[in-house]
Amino acid sequence: MSSPQKPFHIVLIEPEIPPNTGNIARLCAATGSVLHLVGKLGFSIDDKHLKRAGLDYWEHVALRRWETLDELRQAYPGGRWWLTSKKAERSYTEVDFRPGDFILFGKETQGLPEELLAAHPDCAIRIPIFCAGVRSLNLSTAAGIVLYEALRQDGRLS
Numbered sequence: 001m002s003s004p005q006k007p008f009h010i011v012l013i014e015p016e017i018p019p020n021t022g023n024i025a026r027l028c029a030a031t032g033s034v035l036h037l038v039g040k041l042g043f044s045i046d047d048k049h050l051k052r053a054g055l056d057y058w059e060h061v062a063l064r065r066w067e068t069l070d071e072l073r074q075a076y077p078g079g080r081w082w083l084t085s086k087k088a089e090r091s092y093t094e095v096d097f098r099p100g101d102f103i104l105f106g107k108e109t110q111g112l113p114e115e116l117l118a119a120h121p122d123c124a125i126r127i128p129i130f131c132a133g134v135r136s137l138n139l140s141t142a143a144g145i146v147l148y149e150a151l152r153q154d155g156r157l158s
Contacts, residue, residue: 006099008033014107016042023140029060038066088124097150
């Protein structure tokens with residue numbers, strides 16, 4: 001029997017909207033990915049909207065909670081980190097994802113902190129948006145797009 005593949009990691013920095021986090025939790029359960037929640041949350045983990053969006057899949061979610069991003073990074077010193085931002089130059093399709101990668105998403109209203117993006121420009125990726133009037137995609141939609149590209153590259157969608 002072969003050993004399970006290393007999971008991908010979805011990291012939400014200070015998420016604000018419970019249904020987005022619940023939908024991403026369901027996404028992580030469905031794909032065997034780990035969900036990391038970092039910093040101050042805009043809701044309680046017991047929030048009914050969070051629970052409703054995750055349906056009855058919470059027992060299947062590998063959920064980790066961290067006070068700071070530095071704490072998470074110290075726990076995974078060899079991790080590869082991808083920072084999602086509409087300001088990034090490189091598209092998520094240009095990245096060579098590997099099992100065990102961490103894909104970071106910022107809070108819904110502000111994205112990832114500017115100083116984090118400035119410190120790691122080579123790790124910043126974006127999802128192209130073709131209408132100038134649209135500022136961003138929904139957080140759970142964006143997480144699904146990037147995670148499924150990582151899974152496709154790893155051959156898990158066959």
